Amino acid sequence: MTSKIDKLTHFQVKNALDDKEEKTLIINCSVCSNLEEGRNFTSECISCLFKNLYLNKNSIDKTTSVKRRENLIKYSQLSYILSFFTKISFIKKNWKKIDNIGKIKCKYQEFNCRIGTLYNFPFSTDTSPIYEPISLFNYILDKINELKGPEIINFDCQKCIRKVLTLLENILDVLNKLDIIQKYKKFSTKNNSVNCIIDFYNYIVFETPIVSINNEFTKNSFITSGSDLNETYNIGKNKIFQILIFDVINEYEKHYVVKFSFQSSGEEDFFKKIVKDAKNNLKLLDSDKIIPLEELISLYRMNAKRYLASKYKLSENEIESISFVSALHKLKIEKIFPLLIDDQIEEIFLDSPKENVYINHQKFGRCRTDIKLDIKDIERLKTFLRLYSGRRLDFSNPSIKVVIKNKYFYCRFAIDVGPVQLYDFALDIRKLNKNIYTVQDLLKNGSLNPTISAFLYFLIIRRVNITVTGETDTGKTTLINALDLLTPKEFRKVYVENIIESLDQSIYQKHQLKTNI
Known part of the structure; x- marks a missing residue:
């Protein structure tokens, strides 16, 4: 009789060029009911792989690799997992002792026993999680x-x-010594997303190429499996966009990646199809007046929500997120929008249509992206800025600057076209709603020291003139705003600005006269 596992896996043996045998454990995913597109591992894939590795562990040696669809996992990657398998018997032995403590006759068992929840141990040989x-x-x-x-x-x-704590700590000590746990602890300090464990196995253990798990904006990514994930965070309502910052080997600049923050790539692919369907069923708005961008997003979003609710069985959060992304796609701003709402980005650049967008990040400095604007994206941006500035953008007026402020972002857009721009288009977006730093924040991150801070505060209360100079993106506005927050309440402050970057301190009942020139 052949078991289900026997049908799922088999070994393939062949001779290498040096006549040594090479074994490959083949995992047949075609019979899987949870089969999804792409090379990355979902939670079901990880459980399945670990279980099959455990059941075949006695046949695996240093010549063995594992083939799972397009993935070839080498022994060097498997060794992390096999090391854990050698500790499973120790873990079971200790857990049996914990279980025996629970079986001892206790007069308090009928009440709220704190260790009672431990008796139903969710990890057993009959379920896959014991192997993970x-x-x-x-x-x-x-x-x-x-x-x-x-x-x-x-x-x-x-x-x-x-007694139970001692046994649990014995298990924890053994786990803490494993390389895979040490790597995970390091990884999890930089990744606080809901997909942390799945991301860890994909990026670190199985070294799935990043290009296969990013969204459609990052198909041409030059990140390799050797690139280290530096940090990840989520932005937007419902945390719909996940930001990943990677180190790039032999490069000073980091790599900034945007992806949809869904539970797995399978879900991501599924939701992308729904987004496309919703976008295609949104009718263009007919209006004889200029509608603000946030109203356009809101109108398209409401229409998309009605369509999704009538056609798909989705949760309220899913409808909210998908309708929002559908509206961005309809307006053709889905590529640039995540950058506009990321408060950690200070400036966005595009030097020519042939180049990718790159950014200045508040924490990581200059970062490259895989975002490339096509002709339609560029023309849409030009149209938006013509409308909202009320100015021409052509040969007679090849440069325009416009500030757009709404509930999503506050930015100064600057566009140059021919003849002043060699390749007919260049874009610079300056974020004006960056995270606000106080003097205490600047002290904490080392930008100022206590002596200089005290001296500057002394100058402010004595009404001494202070001139701040420096190159672009050196923190001039950040410092001025931090010092401005220190001014006494009775001061009457006069601001003369081309672009309003000073803080509104009316909530603190401070006196501010602002002039825009």
């Missing part, structure tokens, strides 16, 4: 923290908890 170390590590860590909560007065309960 990160979930087990997180589970043990959570239980230790739970048991170390408010102290129990009853002596018998204290005795029980101490």
Whole structure:
């Protein structure tokens, strides 16, 4: 009789050029009911792979690799997992002791026993999670923290908890020594997304090429499997956009990647199809007046929500997110919009239509992106800025600057076209709603030291003139705004600005006269 696992996996043996045998464990994914597009691993794929590796562990040696669809996983990558497998018997042995503590006759068992939740151990040989170390590590860590909560007065309960804690900490000590756990702890400090474990296995363990898991904006990414993920964070309502910052080998500039923040690539592909469907069914608005951008987004979003609610069985959050992205696609601003709403971006650049967009990041400095604007994107941007500035943009007036402020972003757009621009288009977007820094923040991040800060404050209260000079993006406005916040409430402050970048301090009842020239 052939088991389901036997049908799912088999070994392929062949001789290499040096006549040494090479074994490949083939995992047949074609029979999987959860089969999804792409090379990346979903949570189901990870569970399946670990279970099959465990069941075949005695046949795996240093010549073995694993073939799963387009992925070829080398032994060097498998070794992290195999090291964990050698500890499973120790973990089971300790858990059996914990289980025996729970079986001891206790007069308090009918009440709220704190270790009672441990008796139904979710990791067993009959379920796949026992073979996956990160979930087990997180589970043990959570239980230790739970048991170390408010102290129990009853002596018998204290005795029980101490015994269980000792056994749990024994398991945790073993797990902490594993390379895979050490790598995960380092990775998780930079990645706080809901997909942290899945991302860890894809990027770090299985080294899935980043290009295969990014969204459609990043198909031409030059990030390699050797690139380290530096940080990740989410932006936008419902945290719909996930930002990933990568180090690039032998490069000073980091790489900035935008992707949709869904649970897996399968879901991402599914939602992208729904976005496309919703966008195609949105009718162009007919209006004889200029509608502000945020109103356009809102109108298209409402229409998309009605369409999605009538056709798809989706949660309220999913409808909110998908309708919003559909509106951005309809307006053809989906590529640039995530950059506009990321408060950590200071400036956005495009030097010519042939180039990719690059940015100045508040934390990581100059970063490259894979975002490339095509002719339609460029023409749409030109049209928007002509409308909102009320000015021509052509041979007779090849440069325009316009400030757009709405509930999503506050930016100064500058566009140059021919004849002043060699390649007919260049874009510079200056963010005016950057994160506000106080003097305390500047002290904390090392931009100022206490002596200089005290001296500057002394100059302010003595009404001494201060001149701030420096190159672009050196923090002149940041410093001036931080010092401006220190001014006494009774000061009457006069501002003369080309672009309003000073802070509105009316909520603090401060006196401000602002002139825009």
